[in-house]
Amino acid sequence: MSNEKAVVPAPDITGDASKYEETHVHAIYDEIASHFSATRYKPWPIVKQFMSSLTPGSIGVDLGCGNGKYMNNPSSIRTIGMDRSRNLLEVAKLARQDGCDVILGDVMEMPWRAHAFDYAISIATIHHLATHSRRVKSVELLLKSLKPHGGRALIYVWAIEQDGASKRVIPTTDVPQYQASGIDVLVPWVHNVKPEASTESSPPVYKRYYHMFAKGELRSLVVEAAHALQLHVGESGESNRSQRGLQIIQDGWERSNYYIEATTWEKE
């Protein structure tokens, strides 16, 4: 029996990945924006911690800000939100009582001055990019957005390894070749906007594309992006001769997601 809520493997992506994302990600978020937004209000603990540790006067960017749930911060810091969904941005711009700055943009583009930001967060965004090289490129752009010294990054992506409490039904993942490179899936969104409505007409189901990350994959993605920008990965110090680098502060798994936090450094 087919289960409309089941996560299914995504068919192989042929042709233009950006067009694929347009159909299987962007268009869907615009369609489901208000319903989706109503389900996304609880901040994840590590993101919350990161945001509350930022220095007053910090300016940051939230890449894939969705409904702006990480933009309602104390007025000592400011976050610019970017998303591909105009309808989600209409929600996000009201996330703070005195307003939020949002822009319609794509994480494959960088519409600001290089190194303009003190911090950048990418929460549940790059798992919607349909190829490895696009995910690497987006992390490169994120790192390029940060100031060369002390710029802080936090990235979250969906993990193959799911929380026991997760309601998702995940296709079998114990095939060894999937373990290193993640798996591509379609995740249904049952657009049940009127729960009290008659069950005769069933609600539409939208299938969003996700790349579910394997253990270690996010870290190696960040390392690859850092190397592409000639950043040394590791601590600053006399043990290396690099002038600029990226230090990974922490990485791990939280509630069905992998996360990584890193900081840029530059020697005097």
Next chain:
Amino acid sequence: MVRLITHNLLACHVRGCTTNNFPLAFKDVEIQLREAEFNQDFLRGFLPKLEWRALVDTAKSLNDQSLPDTPPAPEQMDTEFLKALHHVLLEIHVEEGAMVCANCGHVYPISNGIPNMLLQEHEL
């Protein structure tokens, strides 16, 4: 919404457009003034990262002359200055209009307070 805090960060990113691509020039704008929460710590911390010339010139283009041509030294930032900076950065909302690149002429439209920074495939 587009406030000058955002405008001071945005740059044209059309492929090959790498010089004179900042700041973007506002065009045909509709403006609303709305109060924002005043926070000195934010302003003092953020000021060194601003492109000051661009901020002053852009504020002037929107008929706000309140900022000095060079920013005062940190110890000389009085409340009057910080209030003016606060107003320029956070209380002037460009709701409609466009931002235009002085170098390549690309137009980034602003609608309902949201700037569209997406490029067409051939511009990437």
